[in-house]
Amino acid sequence: MEISLKVNGKDYTADVEPRLLLLDFLREHLGLTGTKSDGGSTAGCCTVLLNGISVKSSYILAVQADGSEIVTIEGLSQNGQLNPLQTAFWEMGAVQNGYSTPGLIMALTDLLNRNPHPSESEIRAWLDGVLSRDTGYQNVICAVEMVTSG
Numbered sequence: 001m002e003i004s005l006k007v008n009g010k011d012y013t014a015d016v017e018p019r020l021l022l023l024d025f026l027r028e029h030l031g032l033t034g035t036k037s038d039g040g041s042t043a044g045c046c047t048v049l050l051n052g053i054s055v056k057s058s059y060i061l062a063v064q065a066d067g068s069e070i071v072t073i074e075g076l077s078q079n080g081q082l083n084p085l086q087t088a089f090w091e092m093g094a095v096q097n098g099y100s101t102p103g104l105i106m107a108l109t110d111l112l113n114r115n116p117h118p119s120e121s122e123i124r125a126w127l128d129g130v131l132s133r134d135t136g137y138q139n140v141i142c143a144v145e146m147v148t149s150g
């Protein structure tokens with residue numbers, strides 16, 4: 001099936017198998033390997049923005065994203081510069097194991113777009129619904145607070 005969508009500001013048209021996951025389309029067809037697979041768990045390493053809403057790209061077929069606008073972790077940086085949230089993750093040591101990091105940042109991007117000044121409990125509640133708790137989240141909270149206080 002032919003699909004057309006915008007990814008990180010670029011238009012793409014592709015002929016894909018109906019059962020191809022959006023995650024695999026992004027990684028294998030577009031080479032956007034910043035979006036991770038967590039090997040079948042529900043941890044959300046594959047989170048991207050679809051029309052501005054954070055979604056798990058392994059839960060969505062590429063054909064379901066036809067006509068939509070996707071932003072992946074690669075789409076957050078501009079001219080090779082990390083955005084403020086990415087910079088805060090780096091500076092606060094919130095990068096965890098590298099697999100979780102892109103999904104965390106994409107999910108938090110959605111949260112900050114909805115609520116530019118979330119409380120700690122709101123941040124924790126948001127992450128509880130999106131990603132698993134494989135490590136402590138204190139540095140992630142500190143990174144978000146660094147962005148929202150600046």
Ligand code: FES
Pocket residue numbers: 036037038039040041042043044045046047056057058059
């Ligand atoms: S790869 Fe596990 S939730 Fe997407």
